[in-house]
Amino acid sequence: MIGLARKRNSITLRRRLSTGVRLLPLLVFAVLCYLQFRTLSRFSPTVPPCDDSIRRAAVDDLVGRLxxxxxxxxxxxxxxxxxxxxxxxxxxxxxxxxxxxxxxxxxxxxxxxxxxxxxxxxxxxxxxxxxxxxxxxxxxxxxxxxxxxxxxxxxxxxxxxxxxxxxxxxxxxxxxxxxxxxxxxxxxxxxxxxxxxxxxxxxxxxxxxxxxxxxxxxxxxxxxxxxxxxxxxxxxxxxxxxxxxxxxxxxxxxxxxxARCGVAGAPGAGPPPALRVTLLFRTGARAFSDEAAVARVFEAECARVAGCAVTAARSTNLTFCDQVRLLSATDVLVSVHRAQLTNLLFMDRNSSVMEFYPLGWRHWAGGGQFVSGGWRTGPGCGTRARGGIPTASRAPARPTSSAATRAGR
Structure with a gap:
C-alpha cells in the first residue's frame, strides 16, 4: 500500500511539472508585455484630456493661418x-x-x-x-x-x-x-x-x-x-x-x-408675305450714299416675286423690342457692314443676309472677302482707288462692293 501511494504521488508530481513547463512561455510573454508597457508609459509624453476649448483653439489657429x-x-x-x-x-x-x-x-x-x-x-x-x-x-x-x-x-x-x-x-x-x-x-x-x-x-x-x-x-x-x-x-x-x-x-x-418683347405666339393680322425683305439703314460713314435709290432697286426686284414685301427701317430709330419684332418678321436682311447686323440673331434659322461693304473693303476689312457667297462688282471693286486708299471711315457704302451670305446660324 505504501508503494502504491508513492507511485501515485510521483505521477501527480510529473503531471504538475509538465503543466508548469507548458505554461512557462505564456508567463514569460506576459512579463515582457508588462515591462514594455511600463517602459512606454514612462517615456511617452502625457496626453492631456481633450476638451472643446482646446479643440476650438486649434481650429481658430488654423483659420488664422489660412x-x-x-x-x-x-x-x-x-x-x-x-x-x-x-x-x-x-x-x-x-x-x-x-x-x-x-x-x-x-x-x-x-x-x-x-x-x-x-x-x-x-x-x-x-x-x-x-x-x-x-x-x-x-x-x-x-x-x-x-x-x-x-x-x-x-x-x-x-x-x-x-x-x-x-x-x-x-x-x-x-x-x-x-x-x-x-x-x-x-x-x-x-x-x-x-x-x-x-x-x-x-x-x-x-x-x-x-x-x-x-x-x-x-x-x-x-x-x-x-x-x-x-x-x-x-x-x-x-x-x-x-x-x-x-x-x-x-x-x-x-x-x-x-417672349420678352411679346413676339412669341402673337396673333397676326393675316397670313405673312411669302418673302419678307428688310432694308436696315444706318447713319454715319458707312451709310448708303443714296438710300432712296437703294430702296427703289429692291422694291422693283421684289415686285417681280409673288408675295414679296419690302420694309425699310433705321436701326437708330428703333427700340430693342422694335428690332426684335422687325427681325423676327424678316426672311432677307439687307444692310451695310456694321454692328447693326447683329440683329440677325432674332431672325429664324436659315434666313438670308445681304451685307454691303464700303469701297476698299478688301484692303481694310479683309475678313469680309472670306464670306461664303460673296462677289465683287464694278471696276476697281475691292482695290485701291487712285489718289489714295478709301477707308471704311471715309468712303460711304455703295452697291459696287457687296457680299451676300446665307445666315444658317
Missing amino acids: RASVTFLPLRDKRKRAGEWFISALNDSSEPEGEAKNLVLPSAASSGRVLCVHAPPRSDAAYALAWRDALPRGAALRPGLAFVSEMSYDYRNLWHGLSALVPFASWHARSGCRAAPARWALFLHGAAVRTGTSGWLASLAEAATGAEMAVETFPDAADGPAWFQEAVVFRRQMEGLSRARLLGAFDFMRCKTR
Whole structure:
C-alpha cells in the first residue's frame, strides 16, 4: 500500500511539472508585455484630456493661418498671352465637352475657394482666392452668382458684346436656368474695369437670364475687395464652344427675347408675305450714299416675286423690342457692314443676309472677302482707288462692293 501511494504521488508530481513547463512561455510573454508597457508609459509624453476649448483653439489657429495666407496677385499676368493672362493661377476647361472654356468658383479647380477681386481706381487690379470660412477679417461675401467676363474688345459694340454674352447664355441654359446672375463684372485687356454695356446688350442679357444686368463698378477702395459667393468666369469668349452649342445658345436667346418683347405666339393680322425683305439703314460713314435709290432697286426686284414685301427701317430709330419684332418678321436682311447686323440673331434659322461693304473693303476689312457667297462688282471693286486708299471711315457704302451670305446660324 505504501508503494502504491508513492507511485501515485510521483505521477501527480510529473503531471504538475509538465503543466508548469507548458505554461512557462505564456508567463514569460506576459512579463515582457508588462515591462514594455511600463517602459512606454514612462517615456511617452502625457496626453492631456481633450476638451472643446482646446479643440476650438486649434481650429481658430488654423483659420488664422489660412487668413494670413491669402495672397493677392495681379489680375493680368503680363507673362501670359491674351486669353490666359486673366486669373492665370487657374486653368479653365470645357465641361461638358463642347462648352466654352470657363472657370467656376468655388470648385475642385480652385480647391473649394471663392474669388475675390480688388480693383481700386487708378491702381492695378488684383485677385485672390480664399475659403469661405477663412476670409480676411472684415470681408463679406457678395451673395448670389456673379458672371465675370474678360475680353479685348468693347462691350458697347453690339457684335463684340454678343461674343462675350453667348458663352454665359449657353452656360445659363445648360444649367437649367437654375440661378440668374446677381451681378456682372466686366474687364477689358485683363485688368481695366468696364462699368457698363450698350443698352442693346443689357436688354439681351436681361432677356436671356431673366434678371436685371447689374454691373460691378468697384467704385471705392474703402469698400475693400469684392468677394463673390459664386462666380463663373469666361476669359476666351467663345473658344471651345461647339457649333451645336453655339446654335443652341442663339436659339435660347432668340426664344427668350421674343417672349420678352411679346413676339412669341402673337396673333397676326393675316397670313405673312411669302418673302419678307428688310432694308436696315444706318447713319454715319458707312451709310448708303443714296438710300432712296437703294430702296427703289429692291422694291422693283421684289415686285417681280409673288408675295414679296419690302420694309425699310433705321436701326437708330428703333427700340430693342422694335428690332426684335422687325427681325423676327424678316426672311432677307439687307444692310451695310456694321454692328447693326447683329440683329440677325432674332431672325429664324436659315434666313438670308445681304451685307454691303464700303469701297476698299478688301484692303481694310479683309475678313469680309472670306464670306461664303460673296462677289465683287464694278471696276476697281475691292482695290485701291487712285489718289489714295478709301477707308471704311471715309468712303460711304455703295452697291459696287457687296457680299451676300446665307445666315444658317
